[in-house]
Amino acid sequence: MNKSIAIINSKAPLNGAHAKESLDLALILGSFEQAPSLFFIGDGVWQLTEQNIAMTGAKDFLKTMQALSFYDIENIYVCEHSLYQRNLPNNFALDDVTVLNRTALQNQLAKFTSVLKF
């Protein structure tokens, strides 16, 4: 049974190192032919909007997200409810992001053999 990995991002970009560590892991997995699928829920949806975190002196690791497809990481899912809660429109810094309602997100997540949450 081949492994498939889902990474759930639930923290805002500047909330500690969670978002950066999660992205680092995704890129590492991608470089080992284990490209994960990424799920953004809760505050994690804030990672996908156009922004400039470098203004706070932080390293702008969100820019690295543009390299995701280079690492074969192409399945990116966002929780519709979380966007609604935060009054966020459906446009993102990344292209081909799939917005899913709760049930669809659960069904999609169930397809993976391992699930990590940041």
Place this chain on the structure above:
Amino acid sequence: MLHLIRQSPYQQDISSELSTLISNDDDVLLIDDGVYFCQSLHFAIIQEKAKNILIVDEHLQARGITFEKADSLLPFAQIAEILVQSEKTLTWQL
């Protein structure tokens, strides 16, 4: 999927995320500070969503909490067995 909840419901509100990620054929195991859920309003979300709920007995006692449904109490020694049985787990921690 087995949800391993190790964080308190009071320190951070994950109720919305719980409703998003717990589907009704999932189970939940409350361990460490996760046991506080059984004395919180958010426990209703877990009860409504999850199929089976287990709570580590020693962790409850250590925190001075009693839980009425005895068959939900899991002895610490059996945690490993439950984990081995479940084919997939998702850990919730701060």
